[in-house]
Structures are given as structure tokens and as C-alpha cells.
Amino acid sequence: xxxxxxxxxxxxxxxxxxxxxxxxxxxxxxxxxxxxxxxxxxxxxxxxxxxxxxxxxxxxxxxxxxxxxxxxxxxxxxxxxxxxxxxxxxxxxxxxxxxxxxxxxxxxxxxxxxxxxxxxxxxxxxxxxxxxxxxxxxxxxxxxxxxxxxxxxxxxxxxxxxxxxxxxxxxxxxxxxxxxxxxxxxxxxxxxxxxxxxxxxxxxxxxxxxxxxxxxxxxxxxxxxxxxxxxxxxxxxxxxxxxxxxxxxxxxxxxxxxxxxxxxxxxxxxxxxxxxxxxxxxxxxxxxxxxxxxxxxxxxxxxxxxxxxxxxxxxxxxxxxxxxxxxxxx
Amino acid sequence: xxxxxxxxxxxxxxxxxxxxxxxxxxxxxxxxxxxxxxxxxxxxxxxxxxxxxxxxxxxxxxxxxxxxxxxxxxxxxxxxxxxxxxxxxxxxxxxxxxxxxxxxxxxxxxxxxxxxxxxxxxxxxxxxxxxxxxxxxxxxxxxxxxxxxxxxxxxxxxxxxxxxxxxxxxxxxxxxxxxxxxxxxxxxxxxxxxxxxxxxxxxxxxxxxxxxxxxxxxxxxxxxxxxxxxxxxxxxxxxxxxxxxxxxxxxxxxxxxxxxxxxxxxxxxxxxxxxxxxxxxxxxxxxxxx
Numbered sequence: 001x002x003x004x005x006x007x008x009x010x011x012x013x014x015x016x017x018x019x020x021x022x023x024x025x026x027x028x029x030x031x032x033x034x035x036x037x038x039x040x041x042x043x044x045x046x047x048x049x050x051x052x053x054x055x056x057x058x059x060x061x062x063x064x065x066x067x068x069x070x071x072x073x074x075x076x077x078x079x080x081x082x083x084x085x086x087x088x089x090x091x092x093x094x095x096x097x098x099x100x101x102x103x104x105x106x107x108x109x110x111x112x113x114x115x116x117x118x119x120x121x122x123x124x125x126x127x128x129x130x131x132x133x134x135x136x137x138x139x140x141x142x143x144x145x146x147x148x149x150x151x152x153x154x155x156x157x158x159x160x161x162x163x164x165x166x167x168x169x170x171x172x173x174x175x176x177x178x179x180x181x182x183x184x185x186x187x188x189x190x191x192x193x194x195x196x197x198x199x200x201x202x203x204x205x206x207x208x209x210x211x212x213x214x215x216x217x218x219x220x221x222x223x224x225x226x227x228x229x230x231x232x233x234x235x236x237x238x239x240x241x242x243x244x245x246x247x248x249x250x251x252x253x254x255x256x257x258x259x260x261x262x263x264x265x266x267x268x269x270x271x272x273x274x275x276x277x278x279x280x281x282x283x284x285x286x287x288x289x290x291x292x293x294x295x296x297x298x299x300x301x302x303x304x305x306x307x308x309x310x311x312x313x314x315x316x317x318x319x320x321x322x323x324x325x326x327x328x329x330x
Numbered sequence: 331x332x333x334x335x336x337x338x339x340x341x342x343x344x345x346x347x348x349x350x351x352x353x354x355x356x357x358x359x360x361x362x363x364x365x366x367x368x369x370x371x372x373x374x375x376x377x378x379x380x381x382x383x384x385x386x387x388x389x390x391x392x393x394x395x396x397x398x399x400x401x402x403x404x405x406x407x408x409x410x411x412x413x414x415x416x417x418x419x420x421x422x423x424x425x426x427x428x429x430x431x432x433x434x435x436x437x438x439x440x441x442x443x444x445x446x447x448x449x450x451x452x453x454x455x456x457x458x459x460x461x462x463x464x465x466x467x468x469x470x471x472x473x474x475x476x477x478x479x480x481x482x483x484x485x486x487x488x489x490x491x492x493x494x495x496x497x498x499x500x501x502x503x504x505x506x507x508x509x510x511x512x513x514x515x516x517x518x519x520x521x522x523x524x525x526x527x528x529x530x531x532x533x534x535x536x537x538x539x540x541x542x543x544x545x546x547x548x549x550x551x552x553x554x555x556x557x558x559x560x561x562x563x564x565x566x567x568x569x570x571x572x573x574x575x576x577x578x579x580x581x582x583x584x585x586x587x588x589x590x591x592x593x594x595x596x597x598x599x600x601x602x603x604x605x606x607x608x609x610x611x612x613x614x615x616x617x618x619x620x
Contacts, residue, residue: 053426104609109368112429113559114608120556121601242437282441289437296427297420
């Protein structure tokens with residue numbers, strides 16, 4: 001339980017926000033930031049802990065979104081089971097892509113390429129296949145009832161996405177503290193050495209990709225319920241692949257809170273850029289790209305890593321003044 | 331339905347279209363062969379080069395084929411500086427970081443182009459754009475023939491550089507054994523940057539060959555680069571002959587699948603080949619290792 005305490009604190013603090021702030025603009029901003037944080041946590045489980053850098057997490061986001069939307073619109077399935085089916089589809093796709101790539105031993109550049117290619121194939125298929133609504137996209141009917149998983153106020157949507165993010169934080173924390181998590185990190189640090197020590201690297205990576213796919217797919221499912229629309233460029237576009245990897249890398253790759261912190265920072269920067277120079281196309285993405293390069297350059301372990309480093313430096317400078325009170329949970 | 335004349339024409343046109351793919355892919359494979367990373371900024375750089383060729387024609391009145399002789403050195407310097415002063419220092423020698431930095435640069439370059447030039451599609455008019463030569467079974471477009479010839483010129487030049495110059499020897503040494511090369515007194519950071527510059531110069535030439543018959547907008551490079559990824563994987567990452575043959579092959583595949591399946595599905599054919607090659611034989615046709 002102590003391991004989960006920081007998560008409770010952060011989530012409780014975030015949950016209180018709608019009680020203080022009633023501005024729809026602010027809530028909308030936070031919902032989108034949390035959505036990206038969720039997608040980023042999915043990437044973080046595979047990329048951050050497992051070291052497998054995917055450049056095509058849009059594949060999971062889009063599949064979750066399309067399954068949720070298409071089941072409701074074309075097959076009349078209720079939104080809640082459709083949402084669950086979307087998450088399951090993300091996990092299944094993770095298993096499929098993972099089985100294909102990890103069993104043929106694709107790593108590094110190759111893995112990045114093959115994930116990118118899967119996302120692209122899905123994008124092209126989704127933009128021509130009739131079941132996805134092809135170029136027109138799929139519109140979910142407005143139906144503001146809890147049974148339809150559509151809510152009257154922004155605040156409730158906010159709490160729903162916050163609950164999903166909280167679940168993803170708990171998953172990341174549990175992975176971190178489990179034997180599986182240790183194997184995963186071992187594979188990241190040195191796959192050959194991990195294998196030599198008896199870790200079934202292929203199986204470990206595969207499991208990580210299934211969880212990763214499910215978490216990122218959940219973000220896609222929520223996207224559909226919130227915006228009630230999905231088409232191929234949104235579902236499988238490069239934007240979400242980039243944002244899913246950007247948030248953990250900026251916040252702190254391979255840390256529980258990295259994606260959440262990164263999403264809040266990245267989205268704030270994007271909004272700030274828009275405020276300063278007006279809503280020009282591409283501007284927020286320029287900021288993201290610059291921040292990505294600068295963070296890797298200056299703080300390769302992200303904001304959380306950078307903060308920890310700064311704290312250690314301070315502590316070393318004054319060893320007597322600050323006895324390490326936090327040594328209990330490093 | 332399978333008229334051999336049409337088929338032959340399709341193959342011939344595919345080969346010519348493959349010529350420009352080869353050039354884009356050679357740049358990519360060169361960089362992979364030495365730096366062992368995939369340059370995800372390749373597509374954005376191609377878009378930038380197309381804009382450069384476009385404005386060289388519009389503002390300076392330079393014919394694209396003449397502009398190639400200016401843009402190739404200019405982009406060599408640009409690529410060199412990018413690797414030497416941004417990608418290299420930013421990634422701290424970690425391959426994963428290098429991938430991310432090139433991705434970040436791609437996002438920056440592409441959206442900077444979008445910000446400055448908006449999403450408009452631009453074209454230039456040159457007198458020879460629609461000239462054709464009658465070769466009996468079909469007509470071949472003159473710009474494509476020029477492009478095809480130029481590609482082999484560039485490939486020959488690269489081969490000469492690689493085989494007979496000190497820089498070429500140093501590049502090959504770094505590609506084979508980085509640490510050994512460093513111990514032998516080769517400046518690895520410099521060689522990395524030279525290689526990146528050469529790859530970028532290839533893109534500039536490809537852009538000049540493309541612009542007479544093609545169009546330019548901020549995302550135009552993406553389509554080419556995904557094809558180039560396929561070619562590089564098919565031919566074997568890091569293999570220049572592989573890129574040559576892979577490029578021509580993909581050109582033919584695209585032309586034929588476009589002929590039989592229609593335009594939008596022609597691209598899927600390429601991606602399916604891509605995924606199949608990655609899964610079945612990741613080392614490609616000519617690659618020694620995965």
C-alpha cells in the first residue's frame with residue numbers, strides 16, 4: 001500500500017480540480033492532457049521500462065477508438081462493453097504485432113520502423129474500408145446518458161479519464177515492483193545478458209506490449225466517447241504516435257509519473273505557443289519537436305530524472321544539513 | 331486483360347519511377363550503414379529540399395537540373411551541421427536517443443514548413459515537363475529519363491568516393507568498426523557528419539529531379555520516405571547496391587499494383603512487402619546482418 005501512496009495523493013489532488021475550477025476551457029484542456037498522459041503511459045510501459053521504442057503507438061490508439069465507435073454505431077452495442085472491447089482489441093493487436101516482431105528478433109531501429117509501418121497500413125486501410133466510414137469517418141450519436149457513457153458535464157468526463165489515468169499509474173507502479181518489471185528492465189538494459197541469466201526476453205517483451213497496447217487503446221476509446229467522432233488521420237495519424245512517446249520522454253522515461261508530468265508540460269507549452277502567436281497550423285508541433293530535442297540533449301532522463309539529479313547534487317553539497325529522510329522509498 | 335504491351339509499359343515506367351526512389355533510399359541506407367540508425371528526418375528534409383528547388387526556380391529562375399549543382403553542396407553542409415552540432419551532441423551516443431532526435435527534427439522541419447508556407451500545394455512549369463520519347467511500345471517521359479540517368483551518375487560518384495578517397499575509406503572503416511577506426515585516429519564525429527551530409531545531398535538531388543513533374547507541400551516527403559524505408563529494408567539496411575535494386579523493384583511493384591489494383595491500394599502493396607520482408611528476412615536481399 002505504501003508503494004501506491006504517492007499515486008493516491010496525486011490523483012486526489014487532481015480530482016479536486018473541478019470543485020475549484022468550473023471553466024470549461026480549463027477542464028477541456030485537462031481532459032485532453034490526461035488523455036495524452038494515458039496514451040503515453042501505454043508507451044512508457046513498453047518503451048520506458050522495456051526499452052522498445054515504438055514509433056507507431058497510433059496503431060493501438062486508433063484500434064481502440066475504432067472498435068468503440070464501430071461497435072456502437074454499426075452493431076448497436078452499448079457504449080460500456082464497446083469501450084471494454086476497444087481495450088481488449090488494443091491488447092490483442094499488441095499480442096499480434098509483438099508476436100510477429102519479437103519472434104523474428106527485431107530490435108532498435110527495426111522495431112521503430114515496423115511499428116510505424118503497422119500504424120501506416122492501418123491508416124490506409126481505415127481510410128478506404130467501408131466499415132470505418134472510410135474517408136468520412138464515424139460519428140457516434142449524441143446521447144447524454146450514463147448508460148451511453150456520455151455525460152452532461154465536463155467534470156464527469158474529467159473524473160472518468162482521471163480514473164483511467166489512475167488505473168494506468170497503478171499498473172505502472174505494480175509492474176515496477178514486480179518480478180516481471182525487473183525482467184523488463186533487465187531486457188532494456190542488456191537483452192543478451194538478460195537472456196543469459198534465464199529471462200525469457202521474447203515473452204517478457206510480448207507481455208509488456210499487450211499491456212502497453214491495452215492502455216494506449218483505452219485512450220483511443222475515451223477519445224471517441226469524448227469527441228464522438230473518429231476518422232483515419234485522427235485514429236492512426238502520426239500526431240498520436242509522437243505525443244505518446246513525447247510525454248514519457250519529457251516527463252521521465254521509465255518512471256510512474258513521467259507520462260502524466262510530461263503530458264501536462266507538453267500541453268501547457270502547446271497552449272502557450274498558441275496564445276503567444278495565434279492559432280497557426282503546425283506551431284504547437286514545432287514547440288513539441290524542439291522540446292523533444294532539447295530534453296534529450298539536456299535532461300536525457302526527463303524532468304523527473306533531471307529533478308532527482310538536481311536534488312542529489314544539492315544533497316551532496318550539504319551532506320550534514322540534509323540527512324536523507326527519503327531513503328526508505330528510493 | 332494482360333496485354334503484354336501494357337505490362338511492358340508498366341514495367342518500364344515503374345523502373346523510371348524507381349530511379350528517384352533509389353536516390354532517396356541511397357541517402358537513407360548510407361546513413362544507416364555508418365551511424366546504424368534510421369534517419370526519421372529524411373522525409374522532412376526531402377520536403378525542405380523540394381521547397382528549395384521550387385524557390386530556386388521561382389525566385390532565381392534556376393532550372394531544377396542546374397539548381398541540383400548548387401543545392402547538393404548546400405544540403406551537404408546543412409546535413410553535416412545538423413549531425414555535427416545537433417543530432418550528435420544531443421543524443422549522447424545512444425542509438426535510441428538518436429532515433430528520437432531525428433524524429434524531433436522531422437516534426438520541427440515539417441511543421442516549420444507548414445507554418446511558413448501553409449498546406450498549399452505548389453508546382454513549377456518547365457517546358458520539358460510533358461515531353462516524351464516514343465520507344466515503340468510506349469512513351470517515356472523525358473524528366474523521368476533524365477532522373478534515371480542522373481541516379482546512376484550519383485551512384486557512380488558515391489561509389490568512386492567510397493572506393494578511392496581517404497574520406498571514403500574512413501567512412502567504410504567507421505561503418506565496419508567504430509572503435510577501431512577511432513583508435514586509428516579517425517575523427518568519428520566528423521565522419522558521421524560527412525555521411526549524414528552525403529545522405530542529405532542525395533535528397534537535394536532527388537528533389538531537383540522530382541520537382542519538374544511533381545508538386546511540393548510540407549508533407550510531400552513522407553510518402554517518399556515510407557517507400558524509401560521499404561526499399562532500404564528490402565535491399566538490406568546499409569547496402570547501396572541493395573538500395574539500387576530494391577528501389578527499381580519497388581518502382582515496378584508500385585506501377586503494376588497501381589495498374590491492377592488502383593492508386594490507393596498500390597501503396598498498401600508496398601507496405602505489405604515492407605512488413606513481410608521485416609518479418610521473414612529482416613536482413614533484406616543483400617544485407618549481411620539484422
